[in-house]
Amino acid sequence: MHLMFLRKLDIKMILALLCVTLSCVLCFFIWRNSSLKEDLFLKELELQQTILNVQKLNLALEKQNEAFKKMQVQKTLIDTTAIKEIVLKDSSCETELRGYKQIFKELGK
Numbered sequence: 001m002h003l004m005f006l007r008k009l010d011i012k013m014i015l016a017l018l019c020v021t022l023s024c025v026l027c028f029f030i031w032r033n034s035s036l037k038e039d040l041f042l043k044e045l046e047l048q049q050t051i052l053n054v055q056k057l058n059l060a061l062e063k064q065n066e067a068f069k070k071m072q073v074q075k076t077l078i079d080t081t082a083i084k085e086i087v088l089k090d091s092s093c094e095t096e097l098r099g100y101k102q103i104f105k106e107l108g109k
Helices: 002-008 011-071 091-108
Strands: none
Touching: none
């Protein structure tokens, strides 16, 4: 039955239908390609924005690390030689001086 339908159509009609079908398929693929190109372009823009954000965050992190390094507390050495060389003027100051020496020893630890 289908063969009878094909027999009634001449070759020009078959080629015309084939051209129309192929044109429709080609239009679909062109549309799909442009859609994919647009998606790719948007993804590339998003990637560039993300890279810029990462660079900004890295700079901020470096600044923060530098600030932390500046804020670090370093133990300073206390010069205790001046304390050891204190001369007692009289015996009444001796107990007070011992107390101060103990305080300085504790601070030096």
